[in-house]
Amino acid sequence: MTGEVAVLGAGMHPWGKWGRGFVAYGTVAARAALADAGVDWRDVGSVVGADTVRGGYPGYVAGATFAKALGWQGARVASVYAACASGAQAIATARAQLLAGLADVVLVVGADAAPKGFFRPAGGDRPDDPDWLRFRVLGATNPAYFALYARRRMAVHGDTLEDFAQVKVKNAALGALNPHARYRKAVSADEVAASTVVADPLRLLDICATSDGAAALVLSTMDFARRHGVADPVRIRAVSTVTPTYPNTVLDLPDIATDSAAAVPPGERTFRASIAHAAYEEAGIGPDDLSLAEVYDLSTALELQWYEDLGLCGEGEGAKLLRDGTTSLGGRIPVNTSGGLASFGEAVPAQAIAQVCELTWQLRGEAGGRQVAGARVGLTANQGLFGHGSSVIAVR
Template sequence: MSRDVYIAGVAMTPFGRHDARSMQDLAQAAVLGALADAGADQNRIQAFYNANVYGGMVLGQVLMRDLGITGPALYNVENACASGATAVHLACQALRLGLYDTVLVWGVEQLTRLGGGTIPLQRNDYKTELYAAQGMTLPTVYAMRGSRYLHERRETPEILARIAVKNRAHGARNPYAQQRKEVTVEEVLNSRPVAEPLTLLQCCPSQVDGAAALVLTTVKPASSRRPVRVLGSAVQSGHLEEGCDDILDAEITARTARLAYEEAGVGPRDVGVVELHDAFTIAELLYYEALGLCEKGGSADMLRRGDTALGGRVPVNPSGGLLAKGHPLGATGVAQMVEIAWQLQGCADGRQVEGARIGLTQCTGGGIAGVDHAASSVHILGV
């Protein structure tokens, strides 16, 4: 019999450059913060889930060893940018099946140790060398989507810049965000070109460190704050593309969202706040449509009306999103859920979405040749 899953405690570190802190420091700070927020002792935790992309083998055990967290099951999860959200999904499955009563999930990454440049391509994909030789990095893939969007929708690059302006304005209110400076449309469009039509301020920072953690339980928390439940949790992988697919159709996200909505028993119109995977500005516009927040073809008008800004019908990325908050891969999906939990409990000081009772997180991951994405995850939370 399936059981309700509650978020008992949350915590995260500020995202940014942490030269003086190790990955162990970051992970432990988030874990201890989530335990304290839940009012739980680590001995109450029956299983641990560590999400990370570039940290190496048995990273979770290495990170937690010095806290004395040894013995219980500890799962290491890697699913590219969707690693953290995938770890949450697996934890929810185990809780609902009754394998555990209380677990802890964290995600951590220290990308500044990789040096500069874009995030490295998938190394074991046999087509990577061919695609890379043609300049197919993730920024160029999203640039093609952006160019196609502007052409088909008869829009100008300003519509893409508006996403960066909105999310960076939100991020300026978030003490956990890496970049806390508001920008104008002109500043976005005049920033350094990356891949036409994308400029630097339309791409999420690739040099960022951070960690986030959640305590999940089937025991309804006794806290005075409103208990947040995981209403729906879905993860899917991408279909093989046939070569003539619509690059503006985020099929994997739409499919994953349908599963999450069905499980939660809600629809897009019920959602009051969203954290989604805006690694590049064009992605957010495509995900409005894939998540059902607007009709197909309606994303630009939705943005222009202010529907997705703070104070709008359904604020998107009040944290600043990946564009402003940063994108430490393994931590991103967990941090999205931390933000939504704060929003639903009325704890998001300075960027609070008023009246939201249902929130959604969406995270995709993995640019491999021949598929839309390697993984997509959608979670729906409610109070």
Template structure:
């Protein structure tokens, strides 16, 4: 079974410095208008939480419902790090599939501080995010760089390969009116930008951004009553957790005692996220028309390309160099421009990925349209074993 995406909406990404609720409400209103339904028709609201924006951020579902106008709709709020938006989608989708809701609104938005994200709430010795900052000095860019160094050691890639990812994504982002960075760049510019964590330079690492995204989801019955034909449908949502011991280094969970009893995993965590979605949808990598992945760094996009099964391990850079993952290529990766063009607004990001899938599958993505798009996958990974993959089909 599946649910229908009736509407998709976004607030442009940037550094606006305004309350996150403003971005979420703007995105929600755009999604409702796109769906052709009224806010008062919505019977369920799922909000993706933001931990940087006070109490309203921790009860995002209710915060958005209040701002839109109390209507009596049922509400839920959820936090799952970088996968928060997809988990909110999963809540709404599950409720619709259970027959408990017909029309749901999913919203995520964030207002972010300058610089990289740091742990909140003081000393938290039980938090691996805090521990890696405090004990290892491993900020996010530092462990992105560890992944990059691993690729270089295993596959012989160079900083020029990573720069090529930024060049590809910037070219797509330049065509996206919702992106924060809308300018094509050259490899020389990337390689000349300041070093952040060797081998990654400033233009290899995603920014922190303000932004918002929203989706209106409905049952197939509800969509038919509205006269919607051939809608975009969500056929799978994966939120699997890791299995240890890992075959591949999986920071930031840098230690575990579960190796005493856990089986050897069939595949690493990121690959497991995607393949669980494939299994649910009854599809495989060869069926994809496009993919939106969480390119926190340029090197991580290459990891995702392999983890999604788009090519064997070690061949992602070759796929990139051949133009296969660019707009016009065989399997475009991040045709939205990705985090390279948007920056990271954590609770909104996974929802924004599904907005892009929706527009691509509808054939309304404008200059960045993937020709003949029929199946799209969006994937990301967050702190503490959170991850998600969403498959949408037309």
């Protein structure tokens, strides 16, 4: 397809708490991606960095920061910020440059050195930002926000604490097989239930941590890939970075308190559902075509919501999909084969890129014990603060 670009290389710095700066992590991931692609740094025509506002001035100019760290060689640079969707925005920017003929090879890098505890809003007071309002007016930190979603699912769809725990059990088992994951230990449902309550009904093991880490991709035009000797590369077919169509003031709040079918105006979709729909539409595929998905499991309950928003099942059927083993390795549509944020934690600018790294390894058949048999089509999905959508579809 004319809108496709090739994924020649994928690389990561393991997630954890390493006590170094984001530039060090990003440089390791970038060099790993270049080595994986077999591309010399001097052949990179552009560097797109996903910004980290916690990294000081260098974090706001991540593209140039990574280009300098790798050694100035004249590449054009771009830097993008979209909170948790920053990586997808960086991929979209790189793809646009490739399709416009501005470069043959683009390096995409995201990295973070996250503080301990809750993420604080950056940039001062933002009374026009619905997420700032949530933090400051409602006092709803992210765990409290996730707990509202969980309570809604319990009230409207009958989900249980055991259902939420099984999401963690599934993802932890896969993360134990991933050398890049921070938490590489299987956990039981009993361990989830015994962990500290953070925001009822969610326990500590229901909620993802904050982490250091990095991910990088080497993208190219299809012509360059063929000249480079890669006849059948993994290809990015769609990138969705849509914003909500409703409501105009506070993101998703109707969905928290009421049945979403009643909250959504006729002909509209929830924000998360619209993110995936835009990707499906661009790629010319649907949910039934997927081999696997990587979704943004900030909490266990939120992963179940993504099943429905991606169209993997009907509304209210997410827990049943999990119970049936459909989203487990070996099921019809494995979800979060990387181990998800349950196993990695948040390294915000890197995570949407890391999701595409996992798709790349899966579609190449290089995922080891996490491998999805015969994987041909993968989708990523997350969302960032201030209405940033994020979904990438990769095929082979």
